[in-house]
Amino acid sequence: MERVIYLDHAATSWPKPPTVGEAMMQALDIAGANPGRGSHRMAVQASRVLFSTRKTLSTLFGVNNANDISLGSNTTEALNIAIQGWLREGDHVIATMAEHNSVRRPLEYMRRSRNVTVDYVKVDAMGTVDLLQLEKMFRPNTRLVVCTHSSNLLGSILPVGEISQMCRKRQIPLLVDAAQSAGVMPVDVKQLGIDMLAFPGHKGLLGPQGTGGLYIAPELDVQPLLHGGTGSQSEAIEQPNVRPDRYEAGTPNTVGMAGLAAGVKHVMELTPERIYQHEWELTQFMMEGLASVPGIRMLGPEVGHPRTGLLSFTVEGHDSAQLAFKLDRQYNIAVRSGFHCTPLAHESAGTTRSGAVRVSVGYNTVQSDVNTLIEAVHEITRFK
Template identity: 65%
Template structure:
């Protein structure tokens, strides 16, 4: 049974376009073999499915070579591959105070096990970054800058291109976590000075869960994090040198990536500009309506400022978990409560003790959905 009003798109977009489900079924019916593990027709067709998805992703992110797109199971696996595969013992890494645990935990692991130094640049409570603060954080051994393109708590958007230029100036690489921006914001890896881009398939790209990827600049080599069968160079005891095989050991989610390609093509048909405008307008409506309720405190950029379709809020009148529970049970409205896997973001916003309620919109969200949420919050807090 589905929710009447689904406002948790920042976690996973839903419902999926019909073409996504159709593409997955077609792949299961006609390309159900292992890609790259045989020369029979079904195996070849499975390989074509994966390459077609790489081509769609490369076109979306302005990547020259589709084989520089490494297919993964989600953004988290892409970030782990990028961080653990690139950072060396004794390196210094710069991140920000809005990072998801998918960035923070690998970095803290490397601090503990490899003597890596990490600084988290402070942001404003609204999630805005001063580039001068970032520049002051660089050291002679800074190898990597990691940033969330858009905060999954605040909806704020970081100046990725400028951050990439600073990283290049100081001899470092920029890794962008596009969990909340892929499919919602324009991304050009070359123009934005992005060395590595981690992204999900199941959020703004409208694909199924269990899909994601990592763009890897041709100038960057990583230490593989998985070792095993790739279907090629099977006689070698080490992982192949060729991309993408070097980073993709094991049988992939072929049907899932078929669905992802269909999702990407749907986003391209909508256009990124239309997606952003739709989500921005709904977020402004939500800010206006929720902001008019006594005792509700909104997080993130103020009205009229750039932001993705995420609006988080707190109220002293009710615990966020209870408010989200009542929205679900009494109004069939799905939102997210808690720390949203970003305790650093909550520290920046000053809500680390309480957490927050997060409502996030998608292309299937209507103005009436937002109005219903606003009215429901009013009634619950009355």
């Protein structure tokens, strides 16, 4: 198979560090039993895998008690636990126009099913959130603010710390979607004032697909989304109150979590700070190289400004889907086109009809890969 230049890390990082697959195989061999469901050695070993993963994540995110991190399948599941488990009938929620559908759709479901009112703060084409508008949106019944840490379309980094201060003044919890920030930039729940943090395992944390989790501050009483077997308090009719069991019904993905722990350890060795700098420099190089493409429009922060390692763009006279298709079939470059599950961000960017091509680098992307992408876009767009 010809080498693929993989530039779709914002969807899923690839390839994974070798230690990820090795850890998964080891867990399958020696910890393939159900954790927490037995006292035999394999069951105990499986429980240790999950505990180790939780501890590693708590170190990365600055969490005091590892049991406040519940492990699950992805960010979407984590966001649904947080949103559906916290909001009540008639509550008010503030979110932003940069949100992914894994925030917007649960919120709209709550609007329909629990009469929850939702307001979306404006985000401009650069991805800058209107903090003055946000300040005016708070109501007496506002019970939650939801904010993505970084837009998966625009690459902009939202001011989570400032938003948290607004929430703190009113004693309102802040839920942060870290799908595009976990592992690729520093995320400390105490320093940023985050009450709930939803994160994926398969993106910047370099773990396998089907892994992720949710941090919930110890003082928050969030209702579980799933009810069922946990291996603890089996005699009780209700879901256990003890964490993390309360949010982890059913047999977990122990093998996947072993891989996630290995991925997070690799991130911690490289450090999120160095990963961010590497991806930022590559993105700046990409923006400078694409700037001379006739009719190109690059979305999000301009050159020199902070952003995560992705760049979305359109080219006048060229269909975004066709452009991405040609990059794949003619140049073996994997990118993503379309609407990226974030219609409100496309509305902010003015690309609701065209969609956009999104190129996203990773910890293992090299400059020559980006240079090949730049040359390919120039060649494709030279002819209509």
